[in-house]
Amino acid sequence: MDYKGIAQETLAALGGKENVAAAAHCATRLRLVLNDESIVDQAKLDSMEAVKGTFSTGGQFQIIFGSGTVNSVYKEFAQLSELSEMSTKDVKDAGTKKLNPLQRFVKLLSDIFVPIIPAIVAGGLLMGLNNLLTAEDLFISGKSVIEAYPGMADLAALINTFANAAFVFLPILIGFSATQRFGGNPYLGAALGMLMVHPDLLNGWGYGGALVNGEIPVWKIFGYEIEKIGYQGTVLPVLAASYILAKIETSLRKVVPSALDNLLTPLLTIFVTGILTFTLVGPVTRAAGNLLSDGIIWLYDTTGFIGGAVFGLLYAPVVITGMHHSLIAVETQLLADIAKTGGSFIFAIAAMSNIAQGAATLAVLATTKDSKLKGTSSAAGISALLGITEPAMFGINLKMRYPFIGAIIGAGAASAFVTFFKVKAVALGAAGLPGIISIKPGAIVSYIIGMAIAFAVAFITTIILAKREAKKEGRSAGKSAAA
Incomplete structure (x- = not known):
């Protein structure tokens, strides 16, 4: 392949090097931020044999060359466009500046949840495997696999433990990813997540029963009671708490003397954020998350197959806008609270x-x-x-x-x-x-x-x-x- 020729032809179709603000590549695609996408010669790109397709999303114009080819084309393209070596993150950051506020919010959710999807997928698929072993009538009439073969019961229990881990400790994953995205120390975010699922707290899934029985444990501090409730499997509380933690940390680093920074900043950040989480942020966002889940379930149950048809018709147009990434947060909550949502x-x-x-x-x-x-x-x-x-x-x-x-x-x-x-x-x-x-x-x-x-x-x-x-x-x- 004449990679230099392909790069020259591609750059010409894009409107020249003056129209290219940023460029990087992933495994199969050239990722670009263009100053003006309207001047792109789409017909010329479509006619190029090396180009497998193009699309624009999230402020980026992407050209599909395929695995292996894209590396060689990018090397020549970077020289011709006189752009220094850039990472896909650099291009994402440059593309974000071109997005409107709603698109930026959707991208924010995407940046937080996409990195933790592998852990959730692994846990979820293990959960599916456990269901295959424990579901009645699936493989054997009137019995589950473990009922027919009792020796596999502990294997199913082991798989179930592995499957639940990602959802039980979900706040740790989100705390790390969200705090990093908000500009804070991700390890402090992980520590905040650990605090929210600490074993000394009442398990979040037992909150409803404890509330009915009047058995909610509390901390009594100077006459004020703070509920000792965990946030297992929650999304909104840890997102809000991570944002507050990142802002408190970055603010403290500006005022705490450098000699005391490593000592005081983490201490005050975790302590202040923890207090705010259990007294205000957690209870409010937990209620908001429950309302969101209940509202989605109500909509699903009420509109039935008509609502399903409308959602199906609109799903691909939603993908075009990139807003489907915001559904990851909703899906994660539905799966984390599977006993209620199914x-x-x-x-x-x-x-x-x-x-x-x-x-x-x-x-x-x-x-x-x-x-x-x-x-x-x-x-x-x-x-x-x-x-x-x-x-x-x-x-x-x-x-x-x-x-x-x-x-x-x-x-x-x-x-x-x-x-x-x-x-x-x-x-x-x-x-x-x-x-x-x-x-x-x-x-x-x-x-x-x-x-x-x-x-x-x-x-x-x-x-x-x-x-x-x-x-x-x-x-x-x-x-x-x-x-």
Whole structure:
């Protein structure tokens, strides 16, 4: 490959080096911040054989080159654009400046939760494995696996312990990640999270029962009572507390003498934040989190399959804006409080949307005669079925429009079905074909049928729309020839 030639052609299509404010690369994509995206020659980029697709999100313009290729192209591109070596974080920071306040808030949530997703996914999938072992009638009529084979009972108990760890100690994970994002010391954030789940506190999941029985333990300090309640599995309390901790720490470092900084700043930061957490921030945000969860459950239970269809139709447009990252916080709370919520319905709807996007892209593969488009759509379609939709959605469906319409119709139909049958996930995972292991055992068959509906409706609708599009183009060509 002529990597220098590819870089030169790419830079020219982007409007020259004057239009490139920042550049970096990840495993497959060139990530750019452009001064003016409107001057990009999209047609030229689309015609380049090395370019597998492009999309714009979160203030970044991203060009998909593929694994290996992108490294060599970036090396030449950086020299031509006269940009120094930058990390993807540098590019993210530069792109953030171009976002509006709502987009910045969504990106903030994304920056906090995306790094901890692997831990939550690991715990969630282990929870799914435990459910497979303990669910009755799934593999053996009238029995669970551990009832049929008692020797596996302790294995299931071991897996359950491993699975629960990430959710029981969730405030530690969030405290570390959130405090780091807010500009504080992440280890102080982790210490705050540990404080919020300390074994001396009443377990947060037992709060309701203790409240009914009037058995809530308290600290009595100068005649004032502070409830000794833990925050296991919570999201909002630790987010708010981490923000306060980061601000207190950074403020103290400005006024505490450097000789005493390492001694006084951590001490005062943890002590003041801890007091505020248990007296004010924790109780208020716990109530707000409960209201949020109850509201989502009420909406899900009240609107039924109609609400599910609307959510399914809107999910992909929400992904385009990047606001789907804000749903991670909601999903985490639903899964952390699974005894009350029964799991996450958001995951099932996201999976239907991803399958539909993949099906629409594969319909393009089946109908197009363009060899480059065939190669791109085959890889992108399979990727979407496995839960990664960006190449399919941004590289194919949105550009051609009609596949995107076919995809959201398929997503709406399938989402109505899985909502009607109360399909919920007990874990985060790849929202697509591999997501089967994340679904409640009793709902796996309905999940598979839902995926089949999403694929069939999206695929058939896209083919119908493709034929209509071809007829339109034929009529337009005929008129041009006549003229």
